[in-house]
Amino acid sequence: xPRYNVPDVVVRRLPLYLQTLNHIAETGQKVVSSTExxxxxxxxxxxxxxxxxxxxxxxxxxxxxxxDYLRSELKRILQLDQDWHVLIVGAGxxxxxxxxxxxxxxxxxxxxxxxxxxxxxxxxxxxxxxxQPMSCMAQTVxxxxxxxxxxxxxxxxxxxxxxxxxxxxxxxxLCYAPITLSVPDDVHVAYIDPVTTLQTMTYYL
Amino acid sequence: xPRYNVPDVVVRRLPLYLQTLNHIAETGQKVVSSTExxxxxxxxxxxxxxxxxxxxxxxxxxxxxxxDYLRSELKRILQLDQDWHVLIVGAGxxxxxxxxxxxxxxxxxxxxxxxxxxxxxxxxxxxxxxxQPMSCMAQTVxxxxxxxxxxxxxxxxxxxxxxxxxxxxxxxxLCYAPITLSVPDDVHVAYIDPVTTLQTMTYYL
Numbered sequence: 001x002p003r004y005n006v007p008d009v010v011v012r013r014l015p016l017y018l019q020t021l022n023h024i025a026e027t028g029q030k031v032v033s034s035t036e037x038x039x040x041x042x043x044x045x046x047x048x049x050x051x052x053x054x055x056x057x058x059x060x061x062x063x064x065x066x067x068d069y070l071r072s073e074l075k076r077i078l079q080l081d082q083d084w085h086v087l088i089v090g091a092g093x094x095x096x097x098x099x100x101x102x103x104x105x106x107x108x109x110x111x112x113x114x115x116x117x118x119x120x121x122x123x124x125x126x127x128x129x130x131x132q133p134m135s136c137m138a139q140t141v142x143x144x145x146x147x148x149x150x151x152x153x154x155x156x157x158x159x160x161x162x163x164x165x166x167x168x169x170x171x172x173x174l175c176y177a178p179i180t181l182s183v184p185d186d187v188h189v190a191y192i193d194p195v196t197t198l199q200t201m202t203y204y205l
Numbered sequence: 206x207p208r209y210n211v212p213d214v215v216v217r218r219l220p221l222y223l224q225t226l227n228h229i230a231e232t233g234q235k236v237v238s239s240t241e242x243x244x245x246x247x248x249x250x251x252x253x254x255x256x257x258x259x260x261x262x263x264x265x266x267x268x269x270x271x272x273d274y275l276r277s278e279l280k281r282i283l284q285l286d287q288d289w290h291v292l293i294v295g296a297g298x299x300x301x302x303x304x305x306x307x308x309x310x311x312x313x314x315x316x317x318x319x320x321x322x323x324x325x326x327x328x329x330x331x332x333x334x335x336x337q338p339m340s341c342m343a344q345t346v347x348x349x350x351x352x353x354x355x356x357x358x359x360x361x362x363x364x365x366x367x368x369x370x371x372x373x374x375x376x377x378x379l380c381y382a383p384i385t386l387s388v389p390d391d392v393h394v395a396y397i398d399p400v401t402t403l404q405t406m407t408y409y410l
Binding site: 011040092096101204 | 216219291303309353399402407
């Protein structure tokens with residue numbers, strides 16, 4: 001699979017395809033056309049066929065896609081056929097919401113720990129986890145095989161925490177702080193920022 | 206300005222351009238080339254020139270873009286030269302984090318209220334706001350001129366709350382629930398779902 005030449009924008013659509021196929025599978029439907037899939041997601045059938053063609057030939061002319069087969073292929077491509085180990089840094093309101101978000105575990109993202117630097121928060125229980133001090137980071141990353149960290153700290157702390165995570169061996173960071181992190185080329189960062197999203201929405205208002 | 210024929214993917218990049226220009230302006234720099242801007246954001250200079258060309262001619266050949274001028278033009282295009290009135294529905298951990306997120310107000314998104322259906326939460330103070338019952342929705346939307354709602358409710362409640370918001374006159378919804386909402390064509394919905402973002406990241410791991 002030529003992972004290197006697939007545009008990021010295509011990769012970002014794959015989880016939507018997978019989620020939509022999961023929906024469709026729940027209804028008992030076995031085959032779906034690119035037109036129908038496109039209607040669900042809001043992209044053209046041509047776009048869907050083009051996106052999927054990066055990864056192989058999954059559909060049959062005039063018949064469409066076998067739902068179960070395409071689901072399992074998308075899971076394989078996205079490497080979602082295994083558990084991923086996640087560390088959350090920051091045990092404020094956002095950290096609480098993230099630890100308690102059930103969809104992570106349902107989708108094979110296992111929260112292995114939650115850290116904070118605030119003495120008042122360390123030792124607090126959130127769900128089945130207990131907030132640990134930042135000094136536990138390296139050990140937790142190593143022992144729990146953490147591949148992904150979620151940054152739920154204020155912007156002013158984010159770069160320093162990211163540096164520590166990378167030094168501890170974390171290769172992927174999901175950053176909620178409204179800042180652009182400086183990271184080595186081999187570290188993958190994604191951002192979630194509601195302000196940026198709202199700033200896109202006002203264009204349409 | 207031909208708002209209708211600009212691809213969504215271009216619109217989604219505009220806030221990143223604006224945020225980067227804000228950064229650059231803070232350093233005192235007056236002019237920026239598309240190459241430099243592209244390096245900050247991680248897109249090619251050609252992409253930046255193409256994106257901006259949808260909205261007019263902002264740069265000068267060989268000179269680049271005047272930072273302050275391009276900032277004010279992007280603010281105008283994104284309609285960020287005014288305050289927007291926002292209602293948050295859901296006063297759980299996520300709702301708390303959102304109400305307390307200072308970047309909203311700094312970027313002219315004014316949180317006008319926070320609602321919940323849970324008797325135990327109604328009346329609680331979050332920052333300077335007090336959690337109100339769902340029955341206050343229509344009145345708050347009308348009196349505070351709410352244009353945008355943020356849905357921080359569980360997936361099972363999201364569609365019903367969205368229906369109520371739309372009936373109350375809200376035209377834009379930012380949905381944190383992991384569900385695809387059914388809405389009329391003239392209502393704009395954006396989604397923030399960390400699971401979808403993580404599912405994109407695992408592709409690169």
